[in-house]
Amino acid sequence: MTDQSAEIEVFGALQDKEPSKPPRSQWRDVWDQFRKHKGALFGGGFLLFITLGVLFGPFLWDIEPTKLDIRNKNWRPIYTLIWESGAKAGWAHPFGTDQLGRDILAQMIYGGRVSMAVGWSAMVLALVIGTAVGVAAGYFKRMDFWLMRLTDLVLSLPILPLVLLAVTLFRQPLSSRFGPEGGMFILIVSVIALTSWMQTARIVRGDILALKEREFILAARSIGSTPTKIILRHLLPNVISPIMVSATLGLATAIITESALSFLGVGFPSDFPTWGKLLSDAVNRMQEYPERVLLPGILISLTVLSVNYLGDGLRDALDPRIRGR
Template sequence: MTAPIETTSSAAEAQPEAVLSGLKKSQIEGRSLGQIAWLRFKRDKVAVAGGIVVLLLILLAVLAKPIEAVFGLDPNAFNQGLVDPNLLAPKGSFGGMSWSHPLGVEPQFGRDILARIIEGSWVSLVVATGATLLSNVMGTVLGVIAGYYGGWVDTVISRLMDTFLAFPLLLFAISIAASLQGGAFGLHGLPLHIAVLIFVIGFFNWPYMGRIIRGQALSLREREFVDAARSLGARGPYVLFKELLPNLYAPIIVYSTLLIPTNILFEAGLSFLGVGIQPPQASWGGMLNTAVSFYQIDPEFMIVPGLAIFVTVLAFNLLGDGLRDALDPRSK
């Protein structure tokens, strides 16, 4: 029989104050979900690089007019002296690149490509952001209503989504944009073209967001916090906008960053086909449309706007992937 081992309380366990005495306050305080997501996002260097590029593109679009004014850039100024009248190609090598025109000039008219790239940046982002906002609002509201109420409400909204998804969107967009070229709703020119593109792209793309939000709402409506709100007498609108929507911010933010580049490509495609932004207003798709006729004598004219679209879409996609991984704790 062994004798019991005697231990003093001070030796058996350390007091909490002694354990925490050497730690700083920042080392022991808890982190919010936003702080945790930010820490996860910062670890993804590729996503951070994509976010930096996106911020630079947004600044370029917002400050496009001041930049043009400060540096004396005119996207519609003709420089016929820089174009060979026989070949209709820029004089010199690499598309007429020079200190005055770092990205060269257009064939035929000699307009500065850098100025038109900067001018086209705000057009693409305004159309893509406006269309994304419209589709997100419609898709979120209808999707959360369908997922929460279920029954015949879910059936009607789901069939409406299927109907919109069955539309040949490209042909429909071409027909609407072409029929409203003169003027409509008191708008003319560039404001009309931008409004039409935002409506066409956003109004017919809301089912994609709606399906995602509906699926999330179907899962969330069975959670304990929703049952608790109901037991306290909360009505449907309160549960929708106070309980469900705050838990849907993550998928909305992530899908928005992935939908914006899709809308940029769609706007560029419509402008390339001649039914989007009309000349002389610069747009990346319109520049590609013009470059098709000159790619053999001046390939650089096609490469620059193509790279602008490529870098923008890639940056938004990388940012969206990083946000998805940061906001979803089960992703890693």
């Protein structure tokens, strides 16, 4: 081999070669990891099914949920015909009717719409508050002490008595201003959000403390980037993973809290169906009609379980340190 051919081979080896195929997208890797988590797939699918069901269910099942029909009260679900031949049931009311003749399926659809609306709204509001507090505490050293002591103070408060006190104090003013349903919606969403942002704040603060000493943040500071630009362009995109996981857990917490308030009778008005209100109304006749407790209870449990599974799958898929295990 001559010296000239050897030089050609060396220069050829040093030249950049085009990749044989385009690089994989990061989101493609996230999806590949997410779909390996069977529980997360179930959780996401069931949550999507419930959300679409409560949104479009009234168009498919157009019975008014508050319509009274005393002549057709206390119908049993259609499946009770298998073991109760004398039960009053039929396809007109496949989930049965309550003691006032109201269709339970229509109430569950409409109640799910209210419960899911409260859950999503409270989750988004708590996420905004927690992210803002966590970013401010983690990035600005002079604000860290006071914001974290505020977070510890709110964490130490008994949440349920605090929620009951807030509902008792502000129910009447808000109801008179925004109406019974609108006022209670604003009050419940605000109370749940103001008592559930602390976990998000602590998680975001920890990640911001670790990220702000990284080389790319120091480089952004060295070229004169403002704190607002650094937070929006460099820090927030890197903490999106814990924020999304916290969002799923916040949604589950909000649904359970709203159901508990409605069950205790301090939520929406008595003629305004929610899943918790359906449980509360069914307690007095639980021995005679156990399905009235089981149906909304199963829906609440499966919805919260699906959200928790979805959060586990997102955590595994979005965290590059454990991706692929």
